[in-house]
Amino acid sequence: MDAGELVPDELILGLIRERLGADDTQSGWILDGFPRNVEQANFLDVLLQEMDQPCDCVVNLDVPDEVVVSRMLLRGEQEGRADDNQATIRNRLEVYRQQTEPLIAFYRNRQQLVSVDGNQPVDLVTEELKKIVHG
Numbered sequence: 553m554d555a556g557e558l559v560p561d562e563l564i565l566g567l568i569r570e571r572l573g574a575d576d577t578q579s580g581w582i583l584d585g586f587p588r589n590v591e592q593a594n595f596l597d598v599l600l601q602e603m604d605q606p607c608d609c610v611v612n613l614d615v616p617d618e619v620v621v622s623r624m625l626l627r628g629e630q631e632g633r634a635d636d637n638q639a640t641i642r643n644r645l646e647v648y649r650q651q652t653e654p655l656i657a658f659y660r661n662r663q664q665l666v667s668v669d670g671n672q673p674v675d676l677v678t679e680e681l682k683k684i685v686h687g
Contacts, residue, residue, distance in 0.1 A: 558588050558647060565595050572603060582685070589651040590658055610659040611684060613670035613677070617645055 568586060571577065587593040600607055615623075621641050628636025659665040668680045 558651065561589075561592060561595075564588075565592065568596070569599055572599065572605065577605075587655060590654055593655055593658055607664065609666050609684065610655075610664050611681065612656055612659075612665060612667045614667050615670040619671050620645065 564586065568583070572581060587596050596607070624636045624641045625638065627633060656665060666684055668677060670677055
């Protein structure tokens with residue numbers, strides 16, 4: 553994780569199964585940062601079928617790379633995070649391109665993808681997300 557790599561599937565899949573099985577998820581849930589690859593998306597499909605739970609939509613916050621880099625560098629400075637440095641951030645973006653970006657087409661083809669412009673003020677992004685979540 554410190555180098556910007558993804559958490560191994562074996563670990564995260566068990567955590568997702570456990571969390572979605574909790575009583576407080578029966579009225580709805582939001583997964584932030586999961587799935588991160590098509591294999592995890594397929595696992596989630598099977599899990600949701602087993603649990604008889606739907607997935608209404610998948611939200612993609614669309615932000616240009618340079619904005620992501622500047623935001624993460626600022627976070628690193630403000631929070632003293634050693635993993636928010638230029639090299640690690642660039643590696644995270646490359647990992648994203650290789651492993652996570654294919655999910656956009658995966659969910660778009662299923663008519664489940666909703667894209668939100670994440671390069672706007674926080675309050676506007678928040679309002680868009682509230683509309684998506686509350687229908």
